[in-house]
Amino acid sequence: MTPTRTVSPVRVVGTGLLGTSVGLGLRRLGVDVLLSDASPSALRLAVDYGAGRAAPAESADAADAADTPVLVVVCVPPDVTARVVAQELAAWPSAIVTDVASVKSGPLDELRAAGVELSRYLGSHPMAGRETGGPLSGRADLFLGRPWVIAQHEGVTVHALQEIEGLALDLGATPIVMTAQEHDASVALVSHVPQIVSSVLASQLLGDDLGATALAGQGLRDVTRVASSDPTLWVQILAANGARVASILRDVARDIDEVAGALEEVDAAGSRRVVAEHLSRGNDGVARIPGKHGKQRDFANLIVMVDDRPGQLARLMTDIGDAAVNIEDFRVEHAQGAEVGLVELAVLPEVRGRLEDGLTALGWRVVE
Template sequence: MRTAVVVGTGLIGTSAGLALAERGLTVHLEDADPDAARTASSLGAGTTEPADGPVDLAIIAVPPALVGKVLADCQRRNLARWYTDVASVKAGPRSEVVALGCDTTRYIGSHPMAGRERSGPLAARADLFEGRPWVLTPTADTDTETLNAALELVALCGAMPIVMDAAEHDRAVALVSHAPQLVSSLVAARLEHADETAIRLSGQGVRDVTRIAASNPGMWVDILSANAGAVADVLQEVAADLGETVTALRALEAAQEGERRAGAAGIEAVMRRGNTGQSRIPGKHGSPPTRYETVAVVLGDQPGELGRLFGEVGAVGVNIEDVAIEHSTGQQVGFVQLSVAPGAVGPLTAALRSGGWSVRD
């Protein structure tokens, strides 16, 4: 693959353009909003000049409801040899593609499982897809060369290909992406009119849960409209669990000891189910989940402090598996939580303390 066109220069489209351009491909950019395409081009994602003839691959990065219409237009213009879309819902767009009479031998649906709470070309990153799953949804009439082109795209972007049925994909993303987005927004909505004193108590827990609540509502309406039934099914199950949890919490306030024990058992049961579910989330590079331990370091609010800390951790020979920064409200310090292998906790803690760092027990 040497040439590509990206149709739609939002976060995903621009990130794909950046990744391909970095690997030497000639990338052409199109967008209904010319300013967005020019912004993506200024970032290095490609050129807004049209291609002289058909490119190797067209990447359609538009909302799910527009995929069929845009694909039909691209094929009418003979824009590329092969086509894929990167919308986060697959079954609906696939049905529309068929209904519009598009050439389905040269088209394959796909979905990179990557994103950010920010949208638009300015949020794009060339490494957005690295190490992330990228779902491909071929059908019986997908040509082998079309599949190979999509696989090459995934490889060029540093992602991991996963082949799934379109409907299976939509049920899966309802569970692991779409419903969590709404749950995050629901939790964050409780903060809208909360007392300022309560807000100032916010710690890493509420920050973690509500991070994706900063996402663009308009974009998510487009996504959820295309997968509403599957998301509603997941949230209905969540609602049932919430109802049982509320009942258990009320029981903890009861006068009868038997009711309180039943309430405690109910809370413990749902939390243990959560432990089990969370433990199934894959670890780094899709490997089985690994238990890490946390080393919490007090970090001053001076330029270069974080880099200096990472440098000293590297000098000890410890690999940081994950990192989180918790800010201290009203104070010029924060806490960096370094996730490391259990066996590294002792040596790392001792080395950092000897180097003058304050490590919390």
């Protein structure tokens, strides 16, 4: 069994997407996981899927020594996170407690206001998720290669910090230490505002009386991908970080209004420049998003047409491997009304020509 930094047993409270994924990831490493959930049905489902065993006791007074957790991971909705954390700290006086709520300032402030002793509590947030939730969506590799924010605060012990860092590392994540305030400001920009923008844009499709969605390409799918997220959960997340999100949304609204005004008077002096400058600033902004291995690197794109039948995508990747070319990234777009897919490959610029020639020689159709 692979050695772990996380010591058994670990108690996971809440068996939704994150809780089940934590359990699955730790069980794969041989860690004993005790699952708890307010919903007996969700709990049984997570147990059936192998995320752990049902917790036999809810407090240190009633538990056997083997069932006393070393670490408690609270994975419940944001609006009850602080209450559940306080309950777990009281129930397990020797355990380190963390939560994985997507907002960190609110729970920490609530716990402080309630006078909870916080030396054994350290909030954290794995920057990983899916559009769907619940135990069925759990994956043991959900956190692999993802940032895991640890919201440091004064008064927490070094031991608690080490335990949470160990949990993140065991699950394949990269620990990043910052304050709760820094975390909330960051996720407002890179997660919460994109959710709102995606949802608002997707809602415009409800007014599509011309069948325009039949013309949709990858651009629309990219921008609206997260719009299928759970509204109930997101209302809680956004409410907990409302002021920060609202401030950025107003900036976005101001910029969109400026572009709209320029397009309404597109022949007026300077209008095209306004539009061009906003598009250019978008180029500069997207260039700041870390790429492969966290590095900035420009890649060349190659689009290959692939028949929509079994084995074709695998054959393409095999041919690319045989050409000794490394794929830096790829995505698949399905052609409208045709049984083909368009595979967009990102490769190093210096190998693009060689790869195109090689694939063409093997009969692949490269799209110009």
